[in-house]
Amino acid sequence: MSARRRRDLRLAAVLLAPAVLAMVALRVVPAVSAFGESFRHLSLRTGITEFVGLDNYAYLLGSPRFHEVLMTTLLFNLVINPVIVLLSTVLALLLAQKLPAVGVWRSLVFVPAAVPGSVTALIWSTAMQPDGLLNALFKVMGLPAQPFLTSPSQALGSIGVMLAWGAIGYWMLFVIAGLKDIPLAVYEAARIDGAGWWRRLTAITLPLLRRPMAFVLVACTVGSFLAFAPVQILTKGGPEGSTSLLMYDVYMNAYQVGDLGVAQAEVVLLMLLMAVIVAVQFRVLREER
Template identity: 85%
Template sequence: MPTMSPRRWRDARLAVLLLAPAVLGMVAMRVVPAVSAFAESFNHLSLRTGVKEFVGFENYAYLLGSGEFHAVLGTTLLFNLVLNPVIVVLSTALALLLAQRLPAVGLWRSLIFVPAAVPGSVTALIWSTAMQPDGLLNALFAAIGLPKQPFLTSSGQALGSIGLMLAWGAIGYWMLFVVAGLKDIPQAVYEAALIDGAGWWRRLTAITLPLLRRPMAFVLVAGTVGSFLAFAPVQILTKGGPDGSTNLLMYDVYANAYQVGDLGVAQAEVVLLMILMAVVVAIQFRVLREERS
């Protein structure tokens, strides 16, 4: 049996020491809560009475047979189906624009990134003020002759308004990853294309976008996870309303746990949310892999 040389042994120990904090943090903040949620999803624990009893798959059966849960699931999927492609397209478009030699391009990048540094609760309050009946957005609409909009008080506009807030905070952040991908594209490829007479559109579709598939795929997958976990704007502004139009899965978990007081159902919903995210992300990876092939 081969043995490790002293140098390899030192390198292995150094690697373990460097990786240990990140691994321990991931286990403590990701793995342990996930295992705990799975275990507790088979129990019924009421915050009101404190009584805990094993109920098996009853919590899952209740959720899967509930019309309210089906509505929450449909709202969450629709929200992600619309929001995530918008974030990918806009962050890529901004990255392509700011990759040009524009005056004060560093300043523009910083200004676009600023919303990503604002906490979600602060973002919600900013947009809540702007979306008031006499707020900034309706003032702008009135200035160009458009009628006032109800935004967060309308069941037809509230979910889109929440999506607008999340996109505003996310686009600048994900744009940086696309910009980094643009910097990794060799300039020699563009120079060869120019020699061959390729125009701007041809270079974009034949070189830039194909070579940006990896960072764009990362933005899509990571953005999808973030959108599934959206909570703060809903909890602060709409409480899942009006008429359940913004009742996303994360808020429904909170409502079942701390408003209804049924932790077992809430934990079962967390497990279903994790399964749903895993399925959606797996489908995205499969589609992106087929596109690359």
């Protein structure tokens, strides 16, 4: 190996070291710790610590409550993730055009992504009050008032609206970046061949956007599975358990029930579930060569 190559490798190692150390400290170590503690009984109430093997997993897998929380989380992700990806793509296609003041419009769409999740929850909570902004608009349009967060049938959808509002602008930027990577010569050749807007969209744009859209879908899925702040701040898993998602249930097992072992076992199951879903998504959206 030449001296220059060794120097480049050392420089790369020095530049990557802070990010690698941070990832190990913030991701790998907690994951390994959670896996180890999932085989133990760790009570915050009594301070008892003992090895229980697979008992925590058996308790969760045999718990009707865990089954309900799991189904609620899967249903939530099944709906919210495609909606976010679809709306992000539509906005990206629109705002990638040469429109007047397009930079301003992009900034306005992105603003909700810069708002912390807790602030987003409070904003939408105010808007969804019985006498809030949304019901006032419904009244003007002659529509009946809606219960939103206080209704078992509407609360989870309301949480989804909050998350989508904060995520669409963020993921839109990744789709726009993917659009910018598509060579203009491909579109020019399609126009010469007489391809219309719809044909160019379906035959060129969407196929060449498969990779960035796959990234957006996978990252969006991980973010949705880890949703916690709106549930904790607004609904506490209610009404009637309709918004009890997995991350909130982990919090309940750890700090309300006081059993860290069960909570860590639930974290491990959540990581395994996300790994399987992400693997399936990569398989389905894999780019054909």
